[in-house]
Amino acid sequence: EIVMTQSPATLSVSPGERATLSCRASQSVSTKLAWYRQKPGQAPRLLIYGASTRATGIPARFGGSGSGTEFTLTISSLQSEDFAVYYCQQYYNWPPLTFGGGTKVEIK
Amino acid sequence: EVQLLESGGGLVQPGGSLRLSCAGSGFTFSSYAMAWVRQAPGKGLEWVSTISGNGGSRYYADSVKGRFTISRDNSKNTLYLQMNSLRADDTAVYYCAKDLHYDSSGYYYEGCFDYWGQGNLVTVSS
Numbered sequence: 359e360i361v362m363t364q365s366p367a368t369l370s371v372s373p374g375e376r377a378t379l380s381c382r383a384s385q386s387v388s389t390k391l392a393w394y395r396q397k398p399g400q401a402p403r404l405l406i407y408g409a410s411t412r413a414t415g416i417p418a419r420f421g422g423s424g425s426g427t428e429f430t431l432t433i434s435s436l437q438s439e440d441f442a443v444y445y446c447q448q449y450y451n452w453p454p455l456t457f458g459g460g461t462k463v464e465i466k
Numbered sequence: 467e468v469q470l471l472e473s474g475g476g477l478v479q480p481g482g483s484l485r486l487s488c489a490g491s492g493f494t495f496s497s498y499a500m501a502w503v504r505q506a507p508g509k510g511l512e513w514v515s516t517i518s519g520n521g522g523s524r525y526y527a528d529s530v531k532g533r534f535t536i537s538r539d540n541s542k543n544t545l546y547l548q549m550n551s552l553r554a555d556d557t558a559v560y561y562c563a564k565d566l567h568y569d570s571s572g573y574y575y576e577g578c579f580d581y582w583g584q585g586n587l588v589t590v591s592s
Contacts, residue, residue: 392578394511401561401582402503402511413580445511449577453525455501455513 360384360448364458370466374435379461381429381446390450393422393431396460397442405444406431433463441465468492468581470562475586482552482590488545488562488583496520496540499565499575502547504558505585514560515547519572530556540572552590559585 361384371377381391389409394402404413406422409429419434433440446458474486488500502514515536516525524536535548545562563579 390577396511401585402579403582404566404578404580407566407576407578407580447511447578452577453513453516454527455516455577457511457513460510 387450470583
């Protein structure tokens, strides 16, 4: 099973500032890496797939990078709706599909 | 507009059974793999099961293998999760999710999810 590890667990950022979230895989997942945002009480929403491709309707302030075992999600200028929990997920070698433990982005 | 509408959750005693349903609309249901993902209270996301678009391939997490069965009825555009021998640690919000990739044969799938249902709480408690 591929273990996904996200850091930090919590990130405190001011509105309008840049946020950088990390995700590490226990073995290579090539670029089969997705990022989701989950607001409180809501279902997750796909932001990025293929490590760097924005999903339909996702604004350009979201950027994904990385390959192999190290990945980054960057939010260039945090908006109010971006204060949420973010999950990475690998879909390179499954079953099982595996998610990271999440990074909570909170208002500083 | 893609919509996934879940139903069937609720309170069940340990050892009991429950069936979740997820009705899809706004897309060619049979051309997409579908999945169930759950989230225990205050916890992260856990993949449960995936079924291919044509229903010919099914995959399960070890934690539910032998107890849960995923199925689909493409004539009704509906996904199911039959849950038997439920345990307290199955308590979670269960989401159905649509695979990202389209495949007219219903065979190919990717494993990431572009649309999710609203979630359905399953509580296993005596």
